[in-house]
Each structure stands twice: as C-alpha cells, then as structure tokens.
Amino acid sequence: DIQMTQSPSSLSASVGNRVTITCRASQSIKNHLNWYQQKPGAAPRLLIYAASSLQSGVPSRFSGSGFGSDFTLTISGLQPEDFATYYCQQSYLNPPITFGQGTRLDIE
Amino acid sequence: EVQLVQSGPEVKKVGTTVKISCRVSGYNFMGHYIYWVRQVPGKGLEWMGLIDPEDDETDYAQKFQGRITITADTSIDTAYMELTSLKSDDTAVFYCVKVQTDGSGRGSWLETWGQGTRVTVST
Numbered sequence: 001d002i003q004m005t006q007s008p009s010s011l012s013a014s015v016g017n018r019v020t021i022t023c024r025a026s027q028s029i030k031n032h033l034n035w036y037q038q039k040p041g042a043a044p045r046l047l048i049y050a051a052s053s054l055q056s057g058v059p060s061r062f063s064g065s066g067f068g069s070d071f072t073l074t075i076s077g078l079q080p081e082d083f084a085t086y087y088c089q090q091s092y093l094n095p096p097i098t099f100g101q102g103t104r105l106d107i108e
Numbered sequence: 109e110v111q112l113v114q115s116g117p118e119v120k121k122v123g124t125t126v127k128i129s130c131r132v133s134g135y136n137f138m139g140h141y142i143y144w145v146r147q148v149p150g151k152g153l154e155w156m157g158l159i160d161p162e163d164d165e166t167d168y169a170q171k172f173q174g175r176i177t178i179t180a181d182t183s184i185d186t187a188y189m190e191l192t193s194l195k196s197d198d199t200a201v202f203y204c205v206k207v208q209t210d211g212s213g214r215g216s217w218l219e220t221w222g223q224g225t226r227v228t229v230s231t
Contacts, residue, residue: 034217036153043203043224044153049217050210087153091216095167097143099153 002026002093006086006100012108017078021103023088025069032092035064035073038102039084047086048073075105083107110134112204112222119228120194127190128225130204137185138162141207143218144178144189148200158207159187194229201226 003026013019023033031051036044046055048064051071061076075082088100115129130142144156157168161180168176177190187204201224208219 030214032214032216036218043221044218045221046217046219049208049219050215055219089153089218092214094214094216095155095158096169097155097216097218099155102152 001096002029002090002098004088004090004098004100006088006103008103009101010104010106012106013078014108015078015080017108018074018076019078019105021073021086021088021105023066023071023073023100025071025090025092028068029090029092031067032090033064033066033071034089034091035062036087036089037082037084038087044087080107110206110220112206112220114202114204114222114225117226117228119230122194122196122229122231124194125190125192126194126227127188128202128204128227130187130189130222132185132187132206135206137180138182141209141216142178142180142187143205143207144176145203145205145218146200147203147224148197156189156202161187191227194227196229196231199227199229 005024007022033051035048038044047058052064063074086103111133113131118126138161143158146154157178159166159178175192180187203224204222205218206220209216
C-alpha cells in the first residue's frame, strides 16, 4: 500500500492568513492526489482532485499543487469556516486508496 | 442534486453483525463505483471496500477480508455494507461515497459522501 504522510499534524492560524499543508506519498503517484475538508460532526467534502483541479462550488482561495510524491494544499485568505481537518488521499494504486493522517487547522 | 442517504445509527453487541444501507439519487447508480470508508472516533479515514453496481464487482481492504460484504440493489439504487463479528474497536462512523473517475484507470476521487452512519459496539 502507498503511505501518505501529512505535515503538520496540526497548526494554528488567523483569519486572513495564508496556510500551506503538505502531503508526501511513499512512492510516485503522479497527479493522483485529492484533498478533503472535514468539519466536526460532518462528512468529508472534496476540495481538490487530480492534485490541482478545484471541485465545483469550492472557493477559489483553495488551491493544490504538486506531482510525483510531494503535494501542497494552500488556503489563501483564511475564512472562519475554513477551520477544520484536512486529508489528502491517493488513487494511483487503487485499491486500496489511502489517506493521510489529517491536518487539524485551528484558530489562533 | 446528487445525494447519498444512509441508514440510521446502530448499537450492536460484540460478535454480532451490522448492515448499513446507502440510497443514492440524482445520478446513474450503475455508472459509478461506491466506496465505503470508516472513521473511528477522533481518528482518520480508512477505506474498507468498493462495489461496481454495474456488475457487482467488489474489492475489500485486507484488514476487513472475511468480515465485510458489500452489495448493491440496482432496482432501488441502494448499496449495502455488512460487517460481521463486530468488535468494540469497530465503533465508528461509516460513510458510503460516490466515486468519480477520470477514465485513465488511475485517477479517481471521492466526489459525494453520505451523511455517515454511527455504529456503537458494546460488550
């Protein structure tokens, strides 16, 4: 199975800040990397697919980049509703798909 | 609007079986894989298995092999996940998810999620 490692595991930031979350795969996955947001008590929500494509309805302050084994999710201009946990997920070797352990984003 | 509506919360005893349903609407049920994902309280996301409703092809995570069965009833656009021999550490929220692919055989993403079904397993 491909291991996905996110960093940091948690971070604090203020409204208006720019934040970056990193996801590293244990082998090359080309661009087969997706990002999800999960708020407490809710199901995850797809943000970014294929490393950099914005899912319909997702604000443009969210962006993704990367190829191979290193990827980033950037949120430019944090909004109060962005404080949540974020997960990356690979689909290159599927099944099984695998997720990162999650990054919790808290209000500073 | 695409929707996946799951059955309600369950409380089960250790050693018993749970079966969760996932009724879809708003898209062609046979045109997309359904995945099941588990989330233990306070933990991350874990893929359990999949079904292709078009031909009932399934695949399961090794961790759940022998305990999990995923089925689909195309007459009512509903998928099911059955987990047997429940243990206390199966206490979790279970999600069904509609999968979208890019046609390449590699690219896929979990596009729409059900609301989740909480299963509590007690002794």
